[in-house]
Amino acid sequence: MSSKRPQPYFSRSQVTLVRGLWMMVTAILAFMTLFPLLWMVSIAFKPAAESFSSNLIPQSPTFDNFIYVLTAVPFIRYMANSFLVSATVTIVALFFHTMAGYALARLRFPGREVLFLSIFSTFLVSLPVIIVPLFVIVKAMGMLNSYAGLIIPAIFNAFGIFLLRQYYLSLPKEIEEAARIDGAGYWRIYWSVILPLSRPIMSALAILFFLANWNSFLWPLTITSDPNLWVVQLGIANFKSQYSASWNYMMAASTIVAIPTLILFVIFQRQIMDSLKTSGLK
Amino acid sequence: MASVEIRNVVKRYGALEVVHGVSAEIADGEFVALVGPSGCGKSTLLRMIAGLEEISDGAVVIGGDIVNEVAPKDRNISMVFQNYALYPHMTVAENMAFALRLARLPKDEQKKKVGEAATMLGLEGLLDRYPGQLSGGQRQRVAMGRAIVRRPEVFLFDEPLSNLDAKLRVQMRAEIKGLHQRLRTTSIYVTHDQIEAMTMADRIVVMRDGNVEQIGTPLELFDNPRNLFVASFIGSPSMNFIKGEVVNGTFRAPGGVIIPAVNLAHGGPAVAGIRPNKLQIGATGPSAEVLIVEPTGDETHLLVELGGTQLAMLLRDRISLAPGDRIDLAFASADVHFFDGQSTLRLGRGDAL
Ligand SMILES: Nc1ncnc2c1ncn2[C@@H]1O[C@H](COP(=O)(O)OP(=O)(O)OP(=O)(O)O)[C@@H](O)[C@H]1O
Ligand SMILES: [Mg+2]
Numbered sequence: 001m002s003s004k005r006p007q008p009y010f011s012r013s014q015v016t017l018v019r020g021l022w023m024m025v026t027a028i029l030a031f032m033t034l035f036p037l038l039w040m041v042s043i044a045f046k047p048a049a050e051s052f053s054s055n056l057i058p059q060s061p062t063f064d065n066f067i068y069v070l071t072a073v074p075f076i077r078y079m080a081n082s083f084l085v086s087a088t089v090t091i092v093a094l095f096f097h098t099m100a101g102y103a104l105a106r107l108r109f110p111g112r113e114v115l116f117l118s119i120f121s122t123f124l125v126s127l128p129v130i131i132v133p134l135f136v137i138v139k140a141m142g143m144l145n146s147y148a149g150l151i152i153p154a155i156f157n158a159f160g161i162f163l164l165r166q167y168y169l170s171l172p173k174e175i176e177e178a179a180r181i182d183g184a185g186y187w188r189i190y191w192s193v194i195l196p197l198s199r200p201i202m203s204a205l206a207i208l209f210f211l212a213n214w215n216s217f218l219w220p221l222t223i224t225s226d227p228n229l230w231v232v233q234l235g236i237a238n239f240k241s242q243y244s245a246s247w248n249y250m251m252a253a254s255t256i257v258a259i260p261t262l263i264l265f266v267i268f269q270r271q272i273m274d275s276l277k278t279s280g281l282k
Numbered sequence: 283m284a285s286v287e288i289r290n291v292v293k294r295y296g297a298l299e300v301v302h303g304v305s306a307e308i309a310d311g312e313f314v315a316l317v318g319p320s321g322c323g324k325s326t327l328l329r330m331i332a333g334l335e336e337i338s339d340g341a342v343v344i345g346g347d348i349v350n351e352v353a354p355k356d357r358n359i360s361m362v363f364q365n366y367a368l369y370p371h372m373t374v375a376e377n378m379a380f381a382l383r384l385a386r387l388p389k390d391e392q393k394k395k396v397g398e399a400a401t402m403l404g405l406e407g408l409l410d411r412y413p414g415q416l417s418g419g420q421r422q423r424v425a426m427g428r429a430i431v432r433r434p435e436v437f438l439f440d441e442p443l444s445n446l447d448a449k450l451r452v453q454m455r456a457e458i459k460g461l462h463q464r465l466r467t468t469s470i471y472v473t474h475d476q477i478e479a480m481t482m483a484d485r486i487v488v489m490r491d492g493n494v495e496q497i498g499t500p501l502e503l504f505d506n507p508r509n510l511f512v513a514s515f516i517g518s519p520s521m522n523f524i525k526g527e528v529v530n531g532t533f534r535a536p537g538g539v540i541i542p543a544v545n546l547a548h549g550g551p552a553v554a555g556i557r558p559n560k561l562q563i564g565a566t567g568p569s570a571e572v573l574i575v576e577p578t579g580d581e582t583h584l585l586v587e588l589g590g591t592q593l594a595m596l597l598r599d600r601i602s603l604a605p606g607d608r609i610d611l612a613f614a615s616a617d618v619h620f621f622d623g624q625s626t627l628r629l630g631r632g633d634a635l
Binding site for chain 2: 172174175177178179180181182183184188192193196197199
């Protein structure tokens with residue numbers, strides 16, 4: 001949308017007006033999204049006496065809330081658990097999902113479409129629906145109260161497989177054929193051609209998977225009773241029920257939980273842009 | 283180097299047969315073009331030679347060995363694709379070295395071979411670029427480079443120039459031909475552009491609907507097309523055809539066309555074919571109406587109508603004519619090809635008078 005070219009229907013002042021209106025709308029939306037976050041951070045820095053005052057900038061900012069939260073409750077431990085689970089699920093899931101997506105897109109074998117449809121149909125079923133049978137299975141496998149119980153059931157995800165399969169279908173077949181002629185087998189094509197080409201979409205999926213697992217609550221609640229295995233969302237929930245009156249502590253805890261996701265998002269966002277630029281797919 | 287032999291090769295997709303027993307022999311070092319209209323099975327045949335497509339029946343022989351069951355990488359071939367199929371995430375150098383890397387050649391040797399190929403194709407300055415940063419012509423060259431580095435015994439090209447603009451196509455055509463003259467690698471080149479085939483190939487295989495129509499040198503096909511299809515396909519602008527009848531060794535068609543072709547034993551429906559540059563303006567002869575006049579500078583293209591048939595003419599001079607004018611057509615009967623009206627096979631030429 002260049003402002004320099006003359007517009008056939010609108011005068012320049014009208015264009016400026018329209019653009020101004022749009023900017024106002026986006027500003028309001030941004031404010032509505034950001035304000036609760038700002039409010040949370042603000043309260044986190046306020047001493048208990050001030051926590052219900054309406055000023056956004058704390059009068060006497062303090063780190064006490066954070067220190068209290070981190071010392072009174074093993075929050076670092078919860079975060080480490082969350083990080084371990086989310087990172088493992090993300091990496092393992094991407095590894096298997098890319099392979100599954102590639103196989104479903106390119107390998108010819110009987111029952112491929114049926115297999116794909118049955119994977120796809122699991123979209124229709126949400127976790128609460130299958131949580132009891134899932135629990136029974138995981139229990140039967142002896143994975144209650146274990147990292148395996150937190151990680152393994154979270155790896156399967158129809159969305160990732162579906163997205164990757166569609167992406168692989170859109171890749172020109174000739175690239176893989178060229179690789180075959182160059183002497184690459186299935187595994188080598190997957191590793192040296194397909195995986196590098198999927199970098200942009202994998203970055204996007206990595207963010208989605210990581211965040212989904214970082215924020216997951218219901219499954220960890222179902223499967224873990226041992227506080228040493230608690231993930232951060234369980235920690236927070238428990239903390240909230242204990243300190244329901246102390247908003248300053250709760251907000252400090254929430255802020256701590258939000259920070260890693262924000263950092264990761266910023267890092268990965270840059271990577272998405274880079275990989276989009278360098279992949280050079282036309 | 284190696285010869286390639288295609289023995290009665292058939293391709294079926296389920297119940298659908300798309301290549302019906304094609305045979306051809308390609309000598310060591312020869313440049314053979316595979317031409318035919320879209321969908322005639324050129325790519326399918328080439329991909330069967332490459333090993334990318336299973337051979338339903340018959341055999342492909344490379345260098346004396348049947349390779350039906352041999353993996354593409356072990357057939358000692360390399361292929362250039364229409365859309366280049368470069369690896370987008372690898373630099374030009376990495377693209378070219380990929381096959382060598384997979385063959386576990388030492389690094390310095392890889393580098394040397396890539397360097398040689400790059401010099402041959404004028405790619406030295408582009409080795410560190412990614413395919414996305416290259417023009418179409420440069421990508422095409424990289425695709426060639428990737429095929430060359432391995433020094434295969436057979437090059438396979440599937441319409442490698444069809445994504446380039448006309449000017450670049452002519453230039454790359456000459457370059458590929460030059461490269462072939464230097465390397466003398468057996469080459470099979472698929473194209474639907476008969477000019478490309480005529481100018482580049484030692485021999486041409488003309489295909490239609492999964493069958494071979496004729497195999498021969500460009501001039502053989504031009505001078506002695508086996509049937510109507512080859513005659514219409516080879517040569518540009520393409521041959522004119524006049525439907526008529528042969529009675530007692532004389533060809534007659536509507537519009538007053540009478541060609542004595544004494545040697546023809548044939549009787550009955552026939553088609554006379556004459557190339558546009560063999561039709562001249564004469565003083566007497568069948569009279570035709572001018573429909574379109576296209577001066578191109580040196581030449582004049584005409585479209586005329588004679589007895590309900592439209593004929594193209596290609597005249598060497600500038601001629602002032604306007605649509606609606608009438609001209610008399612002249613041609614030598616030795617320049618006329620006759621085809622059987624039913625089987626479409628070529629019967630022969632008219633007699634020189
Ligand atoms: N996977 C397939 N399944 C079924 N039919 C196919 C398949 N691939 C190709 N065909 C058919 O085989 C025939 C030959 O196709 P091919 O690609 O070899 O044509 P071509 O001569 O290369 O044409 P073009 O000049 O358009 O590239 C076509 O009729 C096509 O529809
Ligand atoms: Mg083709």
